[in-house]
Amino acid sequence: MSHPLTLPAADQTRRGRGRLLTALGIVLLAGTYAALVATQPAGLVDGIGQGVALATFGAYLAAALLLLAAALPQLPPAALTLIPIALALNIVLGQFVGSVMIPLYLDSIGTVLVGFLAGRRAGAATGILGTLVWSLFNPTVLPFAAGAALVGFLAGTAARIGAVRRVYLAPVAGLVAGVLAGVVSAPVAAFVFGGTAGVGTGALVGAFRAMGDSLLGAVTKQALLSDPGDKAIVFLVVALLVYALPARLTSRFDFVRRHRVLGRRAAG
């Protein structure tokens, strides 16, 4: 049996399918978000509407799965071995940070790391897979997969456009990612769970509500107060971590080499 030892030039068929699935996922996500913001009807002000909860849960989860199906087949082996490491780092470092009583989540260090080293597709896939794995320990995180995907995607985008070539630019990119991810995730907290995962954030939402905000408005404001700062620190920490890696190691990631993510760093 004479199987050829070399590969033909890259094929384009998978890309087309990937683009289609990505577009479907984004349309579903954006459509759900727009519908929720536009139709906040009176009966929903208190967020218990069962149909809305199920529809939001389902649509956000389905959008995330579509994006995952689009991203996975195009990932190179270097990304496939990095992603599990990153997911485990999310959990292990997230626990470490929790254990020192600083009110930050930092549970996306690994996701952002993959975005920086392997690009936006890999970053988005990491965010979604991280949510799927973590849902085995906490099922309530499932509908937040789309928000996590956005963080990974934006980390990859930031790296691609050169926002990691200077360490001080990374937190700015993180701030932007935090705003977008917070806004996208707010409807899940508001309409699926009618609240947040912790008492502290709950008190904040309660305060906004008492001041007269709608539930979605209050949850969004709370997210905008905590998420951008958290993501700015995560992006900064990961940028510093990436610069602590030897150039010979970072240059083993095709994405880093192609887009000169770390600027003109020569490998030894």
Place this chain on the structure above:
Amino acid sequence: MLSAARLHPFTPLAVAAAVVTTTTALGTWWVSLAVVLGCLALAAAAGVLARLAVASLAILAPAWGSQLIIHGLAGRAGEHVIAAAGPLRVTSEGLETAAGLGARLAVLVVAGLLCALLVDTHDLVAAVDSSPAPPQVGYLVAATLSLLPQLAARQRAIGEAQTLRGARAGRGPSGWWTRLRLRAVPLVLSSVHDAADRAPHLAARGFPPRSRVTRLRRVPDSTAQRRVRRLALAAAVVGPVAVLGVPVLLPAGGA
């Protein structure tokens, strides 16, 4: 009565999905309570009651607190004010809303965690591999689950190594930063190195595959379970539609 070892991993997941969607659509507190109790009974039969209870409460307690504050204390709806202080109004409607949301959340958490405890992760991965999902999903989930204890152990080893060389971190933000650096840098450095070293060998073993994969592992299954899964999946969609649709249809049909 409940032999988790004989279950195809998708069977409990499909049943849980049907139960969660239908219960959520019903939104009746006593149904939710009954479902939670049912899950706890199943957990007791499978010998995982204590783990299920602890894991569920760890998630539910803070979330319930949040819902109570948002709806019970700071809710704006409701006529029956029980207590009020400045902008805070405790109304019976608000408490009812919080209780309803809390019950809905409890069903999702308890049913979901029960599945996670009953399902063998290796069987789950083999089932995902044999499903139409991209083969990368199974690998990535399995690799993450097997890496978690390894990374935690490495984290401990790094802590020991840093203690040995007398690396101390002060207090306050700079101490936090030093601690994070002492722990995170060696961990990230060695694990990213590991990942890069593994990649070519994973490719050499034919991953990612170009066609459907086969699995040596046989996942337990039966015709009955396949039927249950099909019914459950249908119920997961039809159940809520029926529950939510019927009250709307009824008056329309009656008019």
Place this chain on the structure above:
Amino acid sequence: MSGVVRAEIGSFRYAAAGVDALSGLAVDISAGSLTGIVGAAGSGKSTLGAVLAGLLPRGSRGPAPGGGHDDDRLSGRLGLDGQQVVFDADHAPRIDVAAWARRVGMLPQDARHYLSGVRATVREELAFSLENAGTPRSRMLAAVESVAGELGIAHLLDASPERLSGGQERLVAIAALAVADPGAVVLDEPLAGLDADARAEVDGLISRLRERGTAVVVMSHAFDELVTRARTVHVLSGGRAAASGAPSEVRGAAEECGVLVGTGAPAPVPAGPAAGEALLEFERVRLRYPSAAAPAVDGLSLHADAGTCAALLGPNGSGKTTVLKAAAGLLRPEGGRLRVEEPGLLLQNPADQLFERTVEREVGFGLRGGRRNPAVAEVLGRLGLAGVAGTHPYELPASQRRLVALASVLVRRPRVLLLDEPTVALDAGGRRHLVDAIRYALETGAAVLLSTHDEPFAAAVAHRTTRLERAAPNGP
């Protein structure tokens, strides 16, 4: 006999590297043969192995958008099973790594990097490549059982890959390579770091592999029992072939190039002038890990005196590391008495403690003045690391990386120097620096306690030995 693999490498350079990693090499591997490739750490052995196995050059997905051509560069020709693949500046074919691996497989230095790490049993792990190729289940089962039977690891088939010992991991990884029935396998340091029993097992498995007709290429930093049986040995130095020929012909050249020849035992190290006072004492000590059911070590008595070196011997799993950790204060004894003065421990895995950007920052961490502390330059000079003071520790070959970890222990001038398997991963030059460091510590009045399974080394450097037995196998 026909050649299974024929490689003519003009030059090979890693992406973004300033110098060639390999140049002017020709390797010809005939069916069923045993070939040795020896060299000091950093001589290019692993790179050559990866080129033979088709893992290098790494194909990129087209040129970078900026136009900069930044990929691995290989010029030369590789011949496999009658197929020729030519690489040059204009023509860089992308290798189908999986197809190549069915003809030439490679075992990396760390066998765990080859194992997928995602399977529940060794049987499933062995089937991983076949699963990915979509092989029907019955054929997979037959192939796995036959390979495991012929290579003598059938008893491991139901074990969990996570619970294998270091030696067993290599057995399983080599068997996994053999499942695809490649014409040749490249084994990178298959015997390094194993105790005598495990070495014999791996060696036996390699012999059985050759009986099946598979050609074996062994990379080693030592002229060990495998290399001395090879038909041809290539000696690498700085990415070039320093010598090639029968083992007896190239032995001298290998020694000159920093390959460990013979047992590698150094000249005996005398006790220091201040011999006498006990700096470390164990008295009927019982040690148990918090999660373990049975103690790892029980009733252990030993002492290390100023100016002398004590060695802990025993097979893997006999509790040597546990004793050293207790001596360093990481584990409190459950019973008995333990006294120690100012210990410093070199751990087995240097990756656990390296975190700075340069060697000198690493060694100077936590000292007054950091890397500018005069003790840093002094220690680096003694360990032969002065020339790499500004390099990232991870860019060094394994042998030097281990010495960096040793430097970061020595720089604190511990009165009791604890060394856990210090010879592992060291090439001949590294071993010389290690022995010098031990001699220096003894001369300056420190005590040394080291664990090793390298008995000739222990006999030369230690003045007293304690032998630990493997604890009875018991629960988790």
